[in-house]
Amino acid sequence: MFAEIIERDRDTNERPVSVLEQKFIAEYLRSKGFRKAEIRNLPPEQRKALMKEACIYASVKLAEIESKSKFRRKIEPP
Secondary structure, X not given: OHHHHHHOOOOOOOOHHHHHHHHHHHHHHHHOOOOHHHHHHOOHHXXXXXXXXXXXXXXXXXXXXXXXXXXXXXXXXX
């Protein structure tokens, strides 16, 4: 699963959420001093843990965006 995230190139037909998710994953990795290409060289357990953290980070950020969007729709007049 994590290898697919690292290896997958951005496809023009890819869902916008997937593109945004990939950007959040890259953002998290950068915050830890890594680029996607560099984590391939890490030991498997360290790579797995880092990608797990990155995926959780991306999920939280996406949920935050979705939540803000829903709240905004509730308070804005039609």
